[in-house]
Amino acid sequence: MASTANAIKAILDTLNDIILGKEQITKLALACLLAKGHLLIEDVPGVGKTTLAHSLASTLGLSFQRVQFTSDMLPADILGVSVFDRKTQQFTFHKGPIFCQLLLTDEINRTTPRTQSALLEAMEERQISIEGETYDLVEPFFVIATQNPSNQIGTFPLPESQLDRFLMRIKIGYPDAHAERQLLLGQNSRDKLKQLQAVISPEQLLTIQTEVENIHTSAAIIDYIQQLLEHTRNSDLFHFGLSPRAGLGMLRAAQAWALIAGRQQVLPEDVQAVIASIVNHRLQTRDAYLDRDVVAELISHVAIP
């Protein structure tokens, strides 16, 4: 118990040392991984997306692969490829970068839908199928993807099905004045990254993930999440309501948030804290409501049981 709390505190401290002034964001990113979810970081270039992903991998002690997505990438570049071996007169499978614990796919929306969808099975089933063979991926397995806002040039927007597989989408945003000043004064974060030590082992991470699942959720919280989902489905604001997968994700993320906050039970506040990062990329608002904070409205419309 205490060790978990300490571990989490240590992780967050390390992260916040590198990503300055973004406590809330690092917490969300951590919660996402603790809830066994994949993370999508969307923002303009240069605000520290890759740095966040990289430092998460390092502090959690995960084997780490990074793929820079480009428009001419093929699925084999991620999954791996069978090559004919002269010596053995057989095809041998050369594992691609996906065989790792944390895959950082940089600028995922720069590549074609074909390559994007190669990630689909891996992300949901945690296994891949190539040439009739199924390969299990290692545990834990995460994808952290970064993408540029889709209105920038040369992007292929992720389809809804792919978006739905990311538990959270977070935006980092520009640092505030104080953090930015520190950033300018301080050590280069690349150097810091290289010096990073793992705070926990992958085994420990698995234990914490189990703890997340055991955080108590009362009937009231289940009701609350259900009513939130229901509201998105009945509301005029959105094209489609939230999927059951989104609901399950909301629950897991809220549990993770509760654990990070050091509690043994989920509170409505936990749900409210994570909901924006979970629903924002899943809900398509109707045009008329573009300028409104629909998530805030969603929260304010549903009574807490």
Add this chain to the structure above:
Amino acid sequence: MLGLTLGALPHFYYQPIWVAIIFLAMIGWRCMNIWRAWPLPSKRYKKQRWLQLSIAAFAVTLLLLHYGNLIGRDAGVALLTVMLGIKVTEIRSSRDFYLSSFLGYFLVVTNFFYSQSIGTAALMFVVVIIMTASLISLNDLTQSIHTKFKLKLAGKMLLQAVPLMILLFVLFPRIAGPLWGLPDDAYNAKTGIDDSMTLGKISQLIQSDEIAFRVEFADKIPTQSSLYWRGPVLWHTDGTTWTALDEKQYTANPPEIVSSGEIYRYSTTLEAHNNKWLFALDFPTQLPTDEKTHFTQDGQLRSDDNIKQRIQYQLSSQTQYTLNAGHDEFLQLALQLPENQHPRTQQLAQQWRQQTTHPHEIIELALNHFNQQDFYYTLSPTPLSGDTIDQFLFETRRGFCEHYAASFTVLMRAAGVPTRVVTGYQGGEINPINNVLVIRQRDAHAWTEVWIQGKGWIRIDPTAAVSKERIEQGMSMVMPLTMRSPLLIAQSQKLAELWQALRNNLDALDNKWNQWILAYGPKLQKEFLAKLGMSSPDWQKMVAWLVASISIVLLIISLFIFYRRKHHDPIARLYQTFCNRVALERGISEGPLDFANRLKQYYPDNAIEIDHITQLYINLHYGNQSASIEQLKQYVNRFKPQK
């Protein structure tokens, strides 16, 4: 807006066309305002206000010109419709909107002044749902509820009102007479037979599919050819128009009847026709017990008052009878003919008169004449002018029952045989679904009665001499099926048959609706309540029952809600008590921790207690740790915020 339009729709049928035009123009204007941002009349611009005022004044003037006043059913409803239309264009605040909605509900009610059929009720149900939904959307300030959901909610609210509706329907004391006192003009424009006849009048009637009455026979149904439903008896003629005796003569002695043969018992549901006669199968054995009626000398069954609403009466009839066999007071009237008219007809009658003096034989001669000369029975006779009888008998020879009845009577009278015209309905159609005989306006018929010494008034139907099918098989056989169906359907025989089957089903349903819902008057109510065990129900008792049962229903509902709340969650209730005690209000979406933080800023002195209570509540409500409710109760009870 859609609700308003739908609600007003049935009215257009009854109102002059320009009412509909104004109403729709106003609604259209408003729609254009919403979609295309057309300017609306606004208070700021004097010109536009004048425009609006002048439209209103124009409409009122038109109404005054058309109806003569603004009071009464038709004028009142038309005024409501027009003004509601104009009101829609000046909806600015939510107050206006509420007003229009409530007026809309009122408009719904007025629909029932005209029609109380299932269709109307169903349509109005839909209108009420739409209007309730628009009220809901008015109260949904952020406009975040889906339209489908609003409609669902409105439907749910309406369904929740159903128990109360049923109670009110069953128990609300019914008064004799129509549901509400309608002004006199409410009974205009009823189609149906009349107490006068001119050639061509009944053939107009047969275009109408409207139901005149329905008859349910208790056991056996007489043969089609004996289904003569007697209505007004016409005596006097001025050559073109035939009229009945006047009211005073009607009150003379009842007729002498000797009847025999099988007794048919039946119950008749007569649609309102705003006249006094009731239709009965010739000839009833006694007066119906359930209505105030009397027989006239010429055998009509008449009600004491005009039939202003659908009534039901029980009768039994025997189809073999003699009527006034001994003598008849009005015999002389049955020989009356206008002077110096119908010369050729008179001549023909004199010819027969010279052949024989026996009335039987004269009748025989006349019927043979119709049968053997080339007379045709047609639903669209050639229009007649001038001396219509002569023209028909000697020139066109194409006619409908009234032509034959009228010319036969003239012939008989000219030959010295007392004869009169009887109008009413003949035949009818059995609905195979519920075995009810449906008599429509198109079954209207005219036949004659001839008086023969010792035998009394004998029914002679000259139409039968020309077209046997009309009498033996009924009107529906003479009219091709396709002619009785709407134009489009008439293209194919199969569709027409399908249409017929559909209509039979609908009519059976309609009949039940009439008998159970609309006919639920004071009498049925008494019977029904007596069955429920209320002895001798009078209106005071009913009101008492009504109040009592409504209170019981409300009590059950409130107990249910209370029970649910109480047993739902004692923890939530305790926390609510705590929330009620502080000056700050907890938002519906404010979590307990957030609320506690806000409270602690407001009541810094109570921070510890607030934390305690919040922690206990969290553990109890959201956690699985066994905290004690008692402890929470103590804390909450002891909690006194200090500012």
